[in-house]
Amino acid sequence: MPADGGIGASTRRREDVRFLTGKGQYTDDINIRGQAYVHFLRSDIAHGKINNIDTSDAENMPGVIRIFTSKDFEGVGGVPCGWQVTDRFGQPMQEPKHPVLAEGKVRHVGEPIAAVVAETREQARDAAEAIIVDIEELPAVIDMKAALQDGATKVHDDLTGNLCFDWGFVEENREAVDEAIRNAAHVTTLELTNNRLVANPMEPRVAIGDYDAARDEHTLYTTSQNPHVIRLLMGAFVLGIPENKLRVIAPDVGGGFGTKIFHYQEEAFCTFAAKAVNRPVKWTSSRSEAFMSDAHGRDHVTKIELALDENGKFLAVRTDTYANMGAYLSTFAPSVPTWLHGTLMAGNYTTPLVYVNVKAVFTNTVPVDAYRGAGRPEATFQLERVIDKAARELGIDPIELRRRNFIQPDQYPYATPVALEYDTGNYPATMDKLVEIADIKGFAARKAESESRGKKRGLGIAHYIEACGIAPSNLVGQLGARAGLYESATVRVNPTGGLVVMTGSHSHGQGHETTFPQVVAEMIGIDAGMVEIVHGDTANTPMGMGTYGSRSIAVGGSAIVRATEKIIAKARKIAAHLLEASDEDIELKDGQFTVKGTDKSVAWGDVCLAAYVPHNYPLEDLEPGLEETAFYDPANFVYPAGAYACEVEVDPETGKVEIMSFCAADDFGNIINPMIVEGQVHGGLAQGIGQALLEHCVYDENGQLVSGSYMDYAMPRADDLPSFVTDTSCQTPCTHNPLGVKGCGEAGAIGAPPAVVNAVVDALADMGVTHIDMPLTPARVWSAIQAAK
Amino acid sequence: MISVTMTVNGKPVSGAVEGRTLLVDFLRETAGLTGTHVGCDTSQCGACTIHVNGRAVKSCTMLAAEADGAEIATIEGMANPDGSLGVIQAAFKEHHGLQCGFCTPGMVMSAASLLAENRNPSEAEIREYLEGNICRCTGYHNIVKAIQAAAAQLG
Structure with missing residues (x-):
């Protein structure tokens, strides 16, 4: 291994130095000479007809450069949706236009109606307040089931109703599943x-x-997880700018979690307006704006049925879900409740029959799209909850019930009834590891101790699997994706042997600048410090798809491996020439090319120099230079899996839940940087626990966003969470990518919610509580206790 | 406009501000110190935490005019004089106490303030002290470890 860290080393992050000294460069830290500022006037009602927008007073306010409304965007496209779902009957989903600025109607609180460009931020805001908008308020459609009733107000007048699509999967199994459940x-x-x-x-x-x-x-500077995707969507579908005239830069980005995948109107607006006013135009979202304009996550209402035989073997799963799309289709919204959700309903289990029905519904709320896990948390939550409930009904230990139904280690590759083929895994092993690290045997004593203090203690188990490393392009193309999902890398070797890797992956916290060089350094046998990573700028990286779906190491890392392999193959030829030997006899180890079985060798740096100063060089056979590009398209998803245990104490008097411990035993295959992987698990767990106990985005019946700030939306804080116990020693390497890696970014957010809820229900089971909906706030827990009495 | 002068990381900074200009905006725009971040508009997230006259303050809760004459310290002033990372900064790096880095300046400033008040805080005391700083990436686990390590080193 290179002295400063190759594969398997917990190398400390090089990017930390700039973040710890205030030298990071986030988009808001960029200021361009002559820039003007934009403020969006946003709808404060959920649904209404725009009769008139009077900007005359506002235009005369100090500093105002220009005010834009939808009239200025005639001939400009809507923000496109990148995934088309086909319904149970073979018809395409209903797909409304998503205008840059509201056209004729507003459809959710926060939708931009007009935009003021002014000399200062304050002047833009002041002028926006002087715009007079005459809106006729219409009834808001908020509840999904109500939205589908006959006579419901339509969110989009030009659609047949509020049903976006009615999806069935696997449709051919529908009757067989019904029959299995009946019998x-x-x-x-x-x-x-x-x-x-x-x-x-x-x-x-x-x-x-x-x-x-x-x-x-x-040029567009933006807080994006995938600048090339933004360039393609905005350039080709909204503004009609060819890629050679459009550069998108996503510099340091302060977290994404899915919501910075999507192409947003504000990006298109600033690009458009900069040309219209011939000035740089900057928009910085306030947190309040973020709550009403960033795509939201989850929001499913589900009924799940699990059929078991007399021995507790799973026979069939049937699930009916209503999935909220919000008012418009965000970039990947239709994929989340369908292909990222339905395909996970087999879980870790040998259930032979699965049927998933999803009705996607338009409502007068902010668009809903992928959020950390995206579809897989929704699948895992319902499955792991219903298994727990079944275990209790049947009097079988929940760990034992899962074990009885696990896919066994000798069954891979394993084809599920929901279209996936798991390449590898070992769920009994992760469950065994969990039993050990969570000291399951000691639970009874801990429970007795808690009860002696008047507290109810519960243990919750969940075992998740997820399909990530998104994704094989030919497969997702069949499923409705309007993009490929490969990843790219260019490896440029400098004349004296240092390397620059230009990757299509994008780091917004994941530590790519540290992890990716570890891979390259290991392959060549040089110090990782000789490798730099460039990302986030379409002008100097190859066309890439970005970072989401736990794909960076599995897909982006594989592209880097492939490009580096090409570099090594060429360098070997150069070395053979320099050593007057044949290519096949050249070995690369520790940065030295050696003729097998001899002490004749040439150093990596000398070979690189020869490539760029080709005085003694096989020019008739080989081009000078040392730079290679690879595009890697995965053969399959990767399938990380893990066993999670949560222990809680519930105060039966107040309903307050305290997490006493949280243990995670994950199988991520091979691991490049264990420190970073553990950090990703911690973050996912925190978001999963946040969903289970604290977080809730609430609309009232009129479509007002009740939880529109950090005073109303409960973010997990340091004293809401425990220290975590994590273990990644169970490793079944992925069989189809060159590093044997799986993704780790979403795992915690997928596995944690059912573990927490199972724990609370376990704590209160003897009081008759069988389920509580998330978030498990004290009020909800207390009410469940009272209702069960 | 109001004329203000303050000492920021040991250097005098002056500017003309509107009455409504927040201290954080003055630091980012007039002083050009963009290490202090704005993560919310309700004084909840703590990304803008700095030190004013030695105390941790959310710089979005103060007007620039109120800071006239004050001694200000920001993340840019936390490194050692030779530019190497200070003890708390180095502990955050060593223990992977940051991911995207956006909340990090505020976390470091709060941690410095905590350790100035309490040289040997317990895990519970660290978690309680950080209530005013939201991190979405780390789950706080490694932030707590980093602060414990820094406390041990500072003795």
Whole structure:
């Protein structure tokens, strides 16, 4: 291993130095000479017809440069949706236009109606307050089931109703599943909600548009997880700017968690307005704006049934879900409740029959899209909850019931009834590890101790699997994706042997600048410090798809491996020439090319220099230079899995839940940097526990966003969480990518919510409580205790 | 406009501000110190935490005009004179106490303030002290470890 860290080393992060000294460069830290500021006037009602927008007073306010409304965007496209779902009957989903500025109607609180560009931020805000908007308020559609009733107010007048699509999967199994449930020895049924969440990366979104008239070139600085995707969607579908005239830069980005994947109107606006006013145009979201304009997450209402035989073997799963799309289709919204959700309903288990029905519904709320886990938390939560309920109904230990139904280690590759083929895994092993690290045997004594203090103690287990490393392009293309999901890397070797890796992956906290060099350094046998990572700028990175779906190491890392392999293959030829040997006889070890079985060798740096100073070089056979690009398209998803245990104490007098311990035993395959992987698990667990206990995005019946700030939306704080116990020693390497790696970014957020809820229900089971919907606030827990009495 | 002068990380900074200009905006825009971040608009998140006359303050809760004459310390002033990381900064790096880095300046400033008040805080005391600083990435686990390590080193 290189002295400063190769594969498997917990190398400390090089990016930390700039973040710890205030030298990070986030988008809001960028200021361009001559920039103007934009403030969006946003709808304060959920649904209404715009009769008139009077900007005349506002235009005369100090500092105002120009005010824009939808009239200025005639001929400009709407913000596109990147995934088309086909319904049970073979018809495409209903897909309304999502305008840059509201056209004719407003459809959710926070929708931008007009935009003021002014000399200062304050002047833009002041002028926006002087715009007079005449809106005729219409009834708001908030509840999904009400939205689907006959005669419900339509969110979009030009659609047939509020149903976006009615999806069935696997449709051919529908009757077989119904029959299995009818005939089963035992059926456990559970109705639950997966609460609506706001992703809340700590850095609010920012967009800066810049236009160079002399070159007819546009630049957009934006807080994005995937700048190339933004360039493609905005350039091709909204503004009609070819890629060679449009550069998108996502510099240091302060967290994403999914909500910075999507292309937003504000990005298109700033790009458009910069040309229209011939000034750079900057928008910085306030947190209040973020709550009403960042795409939200989850918001499913589900009924799940699990059929079991007399021995507790799972026979069939049937689930009916209503999935909230909000008022418009955000970039990947339709994929979340369908392909990222339905395909996970087999879980870790040999359940032979699965049927998933999803009705996606338009409502007068902010669009809902992927949030950490995206569909997989929704699947895992309902499955792991209904299994727990079944275990209790049947009097079987919940760990034992899971074990009886696990796919066994000798069954891989394992084809599920819901279209996936798991390449590898070992769920009994992760469960064994959990039993050990969570000291399950000691639980009874801990419970007795808690009860002696008047507290109820519960133990909750969950075992998740997820499909990530998103994703094989040909597969997702069949499923409705309007993009490929490969990743790219260019490896450029400098004349004296240092390397620059230009990756299409994007780091917004994941530590790519540290992890990726560890891989390259290991392959060549040089110090990781010789490798730099460039990302986040479409002008100097190859077309890439960005970071989400736990794909950076599995897909982006694999692209880097492939490009580095090409570099090594060429360097070996150069070395063979220098050593007057044949290519096959050259070995690369510790940065030295050696002729096998001899002491003849040439150093990595000398080979690199020869490539760029090709005086003694096989020019007739080989081009000079040492730079290679690879595009890697995965053969399959990767399938991390893990066993989680949560112990809680509940105060039966107040309903307050305290997490006493949280243990996670994950299988991520091979691990490049264990420190970073553990950090990703911690963060996912915190968000999963936040969903289970604290976080809830609430609309009232009129569509007002009740939880619109950190005073109303409970973010997990340091004293809400325990220290975590994590273990990643169970490793079944992925069989189809060159590093044998799986993704780790979403795991915690997927596995934690059912573990927490199972623990609380376990604590209160003897009082008759069978389910409580998230978040398990003291009020909800207390009410459940009272209702069960 | 109001004329203000304050000492920021040991250097005098002056500027003309509106009455409504927040201290954080003055630091970011007039002083050009963009290490102090704005993560919310309700004084909840703590990303803008700095030291004013030696005490941790959320710089979005103070007007620039109120800080006239004050001694201000920001994240840019936390490194050692030779530019190397200070004890708390180094502990955050060593213990992976940051991911995206956006909340980090505020976390470091709060941690410094905690350790100035309490040289040997317990885990519970650290977690309680950090209530005013939200981190979305780390789950706080490694932030707590980093502060414990820094406390041990500072003795």
